[in-house]
Amino acid sequence: MPVSSAAVSFFRQRLTAHRHFWxxxxxxxxxxxxxxxxxxxxxxxxxxxxxxxxxxxxxxxAFLAPGLLVAAAMQTATGESTYPVLGAxxxxxxxxxxxxxxxxxxxxxxxxxLYVAFxxxxxxxxxxxxxxxxxxxxxxxxxxxxxxxxxxxxxxxAPVTAMAAALExxxxxxALQRFLIVPMFLFSGTFFxxxxxxxxxxxxxxxxxxxxxxxLARDLALGTVDGGSAxxxxxxxxxxxxxxxxxxxxxxxxxxxx
Amino acid sequence: MxxxxxAGDSMGDMGEPLVRARGLVKRFGTSTAVDGIxxxxxxxxxxxxxxxxxxxxxxxxxxxxxxxxxxAGELRILGMDPAVDGPxxxxxxxxxxxxxxxxxxxxVAENLLVYGRYFGLPRATVRQRTAELLDFVQLTDRxxxxxxxxxxxxxxxxxxxxxxxxxxxxxxxxxPTTGLDPQARHVLWERLYRLKxxxxxxxxxxxxxxxxxxxxxxxxxxxxxxxxxxxxPAELIAAWSTREVCELRFPLTEGGPGPAxxxxxxxxxxxxxxxxxxEVLPDRLLLYTADGDAALSxxxxxxxxxxxxxxxxxxxxxxxxxxxxxxLVD
Numbered sequence: 001m002p003v004s005s006a007a008v009s010f011f012r013q014r015l016t017a018h019r020h021f022w023x024x025x026x027x028x029x030x031x032x033x034x035x036x037x038x039x040x041x042x043x044x045x046x047x048x049x050x051x052x053x054x055x056x057x058x059x060x061x062a063f064l065a066p067g068l069l070v071a072a073a074m075q076t077a078t079g080e081s082t083y084p085v086l087g088a089x090x091x092x093x094x095x096x097x098x099x100x101x102x103x104x105x106x107x108x109x110x111x112x113x114l115y116v117a118f119x120x121x122x123x124x125x126x127x128x129x130x131x132x133x134x135x136x137x138x139x140x141x142x143x144x145x146x147x148x149x150x151x152x153x154x155x156x157x158a159p160v161t162a163m164a165a166a167l168e169x170x171x172x173x174x175a176l177q178r179f180l181i182v183p184m185f186l187f188s189g190t191f192f193x194x195x196x197x198x199x200x201x202x203x204x205x206x207x208x209x210x211x212x213x214x215x216l217a218r219d220l221a222l223g224t225v226d227g228g229s230a231x232x233x234x235x236x237x238x239x240x241x242x243x244x245x246x247x248x249x250x251x252x253x254x255x256x257x258x
Numbered sequence: 259m260x261x262x263x264x265a266g267d268s269m270g271d272m273g274e275p276l277v278r279a280r281g282l283v284k285r286f287g288t289s290t291a292v293d294g295i296x297x298x299x300x301x302x303x304x305x306x307x308x309x310x311x312x313x314x315x316x317x318x319x320x321x322x323x324x325x326x327x328x329x330a331g332e333l334r335i336l337g338m339d340p341a342v343d344g345p346x347x348x349x350x351x352x353x354x355x356x357x358x359x360x361x362x363x364x365x366v367a368e369n370l371l372v373y374g375r376y377f378g379l380p381r382a383t384v385r386q387r388t389a390e391l392l393d394f395v396q397l398t399d400r401x402x403x404x405x406x407x408x409x410x411x412x413x414x415x416x417x418x419x420x421x422x423x424x425x426x427x428x429x430x431x432x433x434p435t436t437g438l439d440p441q442a443r444h445v446l447w448e449r450l451y452r453l454k455x456x457x458x459x460x461x462x463x464x465x466x467x468x469x470x471x472x473x474x475x476x477x478x479x480x481x482x483x484x485x486x487x488x489x490x491p492a493e494l495i496a497a498w499s500t501r502e503v504c505e506l507r508f509p510l511t512e513g514g515p516g517p518a519x520x521x522x523x524x525x526x527x528x529x530x531x532x533x534x535x536x537e538v539l540p541d542r543l544l545l546y547t548a549d550g551d552a553a554l555s556x557x558x559x560x561x562x563x564x565x566x567x568x569x570x571x572x573x574x575x576x577x578x579x580x581x582x583x584x585x586l587v588d
Contacts, residue, residue: 006376013372017363093359099325100353101376101424102345257325258286 003110006103010111013098015118028079029123033072034130040064040191041136055193058138058222065136066145066221067190069127070152070213073120077153078160078181080116082173085164095256105253113157113245120153121146139223148220148233152213155237158244165251184210189218212236274337276301276428276459277322281331284317291317293483294331301427304460306470306477308574310584314483315463316356319432322461324348336427349377352421352429356436356463358413360405366416367392367401370423377424384423391419395449411442418449429453431462435469447472467574479574479581486581491574498580499572500534502550506543506557506564517543523562532556537579546576 018025045060054063088094095108124146131137163172187197188210194202205211216233219225277299284292292314299305307315320326321333324340324347333340335347360369367388374384392398395415405413414434421429434450435443450473454460464470470477471491479486479494487494508520518538524545527533533553537544547553550569557564578584 005378009372009375012375013361013364016368016372017361020363092362093355093357094361096325096355097359097361097373097420098376100323100348100351100355101373102349102378103376104345257327 003114004103004107006101006107007110007114009101010098010103010108011114011118014111014115018115018119025119026123026126029072029076029119030126030130032075033068033127036068037061037065037130037134037136041134056222056224061134061136062138062222063218064191065131065134066142066217067214069124069131069145070149070217071185071188071190071210072127073124073149073153073213074156074181074184074210076120076123077116077157078176080119081112081157081160082164082176083170085112085161086167086170086173089165089255090168095252099256105256106249108256109161109245109249109252112161113154116153116157117150120157121150124149137221139221141223141225142221144220145217148213148217148237151234151237151241152209152217155209155213155240155244158241158248160244162244162247162251165248165255184208189214209237209240275299275334276336277305277461278334279322279331280333282318282321282328282333283330284314284321284326285329290483292321295478295480295483295485297478297485299428299459299461301459302457303475304454304462304473306474307461307463307480308465308467308470308474308477308578309463309480310465310582313480315480316432318480319430319461319463323351323353323430349424350427352424352426354414354417354421354429354431354434356432358417360413360416360420362404362406365402365404366397366408369405369416370420373420374423379424387423387425391422394422394452395419396445409442411438411445414438414442414446415449418446422453426458428459428461431460433463433465435464435466443469467578470574477574479578481582487577494574494577495572497577499576500546501548501572502553503570503572503576504533504545504547504550504553504557505568505570506545506554506562507541507566508543508563509565510541517541520562523560524557526560527553527556530556544576544579546572 041061041064045064048054048060054060098108099105128142128146131142160176163176187201188194188205188208190210194205194211197205212233216225216230219230275298277297279295279297281294281296282292283290283294295318307318309315317326321328321340322335324335324344327341336350338347340347361372364372370388370391371384374387392401395418397412397416397419400408400412405416408416431450435446438446447469450460454473460473462473474491476488476490477494478488487498489497508517510516517540521536521538521543524533524536524543527545528535533545533547535546537546545553545557554567554569
């Protein structure tokens with residue numbers, strides 16, 4: 001999708017708003033994963049490390065940290081694409097105001113995804129600093145976990161935006177959170193390797209974009225990445241992003257231009 | 259109140275119309291919101307769509323705003339086809355929607371600063387216009403405040419300022435003063451009148467008679483998606499109503515005779531030419547006549563005893579009542 005000047009204008013509008021409330025949004029996007037890292041990585045981690053440990057012989061903190069980085073990207077991207085999108089369509093009518101200018105529905109979508117990219121990347125960068133302070137990285141390749149977090153964020157933001165653009169009521173967002181996002185957060189390899197799951201659930205985990213993002217970020221952070229599987233992970237995430245963007249463009253056009 | 263400013267502008271001397279619609283239709287599924295209307299709006303005029311809720315005014319405005327593709331018919335805005343040149347058309351429009359859609363997360367000034375950038379205006383230009391427009395809508399002292407706590411009238415004025423940031427050729431105002439208190443309405447009318455004096459073309463919808471009479475050079479009365487009549491306020495009143503109206507209220511008692519019963523007693527007045535016709539409303543009778551005082555005297559001479567009576571000039575409300583059989587705001 002081409003990024004037009006109207007898309008940049010929309011991105012700028014969202015950034016201007018973000019300047020007013022970045023502190024509260026940082027709580028959810030950065031502080032929360034840091035708390036998880038401290039609680040799980042430091043305390044639970046000591047128990048795990050005393051037992052058989054996680055595969056590869058690394059400490060639990062090093063295993064967990066890149067997973068949390070990417071899982072937080074999923075949460076942030078999803079959060080920015082549910083209520084804010086439906087709200088901008090229905091409650092505040094923000095998109096209606098934007099579409100009264102030369103901007104088109106695709107410009108709004110591109111600007112929205114730019115903003116999500118900004119939110120995910122800055123939050124992940126802040127978390128990465130904490131991760132490094134915790135000494136939880138094994139390889140300098142860990143910095144490449146940032147683009148992985150970004151791509152994972154978009155792989156969620158695009159289809160969730162498509163969903164939000166098609167909704168009349170916000171009740172479905174609670175269901176999305178309960179039945180998809182939270183289970184993914186818990187069971188897609190963030191906290192433990194998915195081979196601990198029954199086979200059927202393991203296949204489910206493989207199908208989720210989160211598992212691909214978490215696995216790639218972890219391989220990078222631990223320095224165990226190999227080109228073939230990296231390409232597969234990136235391809236999987238790119239597919240979700242591309243398909244989600246196409247669906248979102250269609251849904252927004254239908255919703256806003258009628 | 260009677261006699262509209264600039265009344266009588268004719269379409270004859272108009273050059274290329276800014277808006278031209280022929281057989282314009284908009285359907286949503288099986289319901290038809292706009293049912294084949296013809297409209298020409300000339301540069302510099304204040305043009306109104308008058309009608310009750312659901313008449314198709316807002317839908318028409320959204321089509322003219324190049325955000326809602328017509329189902330059928332021909333539509334040209336600023337000489338361009340909205341289906342092809344939507345962005346180029348919108349670049350030259352200012353839009354004040356029915357419901358304010360300001361960015362509530364931004365300050366008053368930021369709402370204008372970010373909006374101007376959609377029109378490709380340089381930052382310095384937008385900054386300068388923001389200062390001028392905030393002054394124009396009397397919000398300079400609120401520039402740094404969040405939008406949320408502003409009063410309805412202030413939000414409306416900010417929305418109007420935002421619609422002017424690109425110095426539009428045409429400003430579309432969908433029910434600009436609905437929901438505002440009388441004082442805020444007058445402030446807004448005065449600002450809109452200034453815009454009109456600067457030569458900005460105003461296209462507005464309203465279901466308020468007084469608003470249409472105050473602001474519009476020319477208007478169409480819409481009902482059920484169609485245009486019922488067209489002209490200046492004075493022309494419409496001349497064509498569809500009498501010079502004066504005598505309003506009569508009779509006591510309303512439970513189970514007693516309603517206004518309709520008294521209408522029969524007024525029939526002789528019509529027969530004698532003292533009134534043109536009688537309109538029966540749920541709470542009163544309207545006697546359409548050239549001379550309201552003479553008609554009232556005749557009513558009293560017949561022995562009828564209204565609890566109150568009022569002789570007034572005809573208004574667009576009467577035109578609407580005549581055309582549709584309904585009052586505008588119900």
